[in-house]
Amino acid sequence: MRIAEIVGKVTLSRVHPSLQGAQLKLAVPLTLEHLRGEKDPLDDEFLVVYDPFSTGVGQQIALSEGGEAAQPFYPELKPVDAYNAAILDTVHLRD
Secondary structure (H helix, E strand, O other): OEEEEEEEEEOOOOOOHHHOOOOEEEEEEOOHHHHOOOOOHHHOOOEEEEOOOOOOOOOEEEEEEOHHHHHHHOOOOOOOOEEEEEEEOOOOOOO
């Protein structure tokens, strides 16, 4: 599980039938430098994330990837590689 920030939404002209009606968002996984404000998140990798919560741009999420991303749909099979598991209200860092 990683922390990520939603930076946009994905609009498709064609979609796999199992994802019909789903929301896909563009997210940037955050490092400690991002969370401390020392680095701009838009300089790093982007992921397309399955989002069941209608998360808005700028919100932070708990991101699961790989096989764990498809677990919320079990036993149904969905072609998902990243999943928004939670919307984070606040993140506190300790030094």
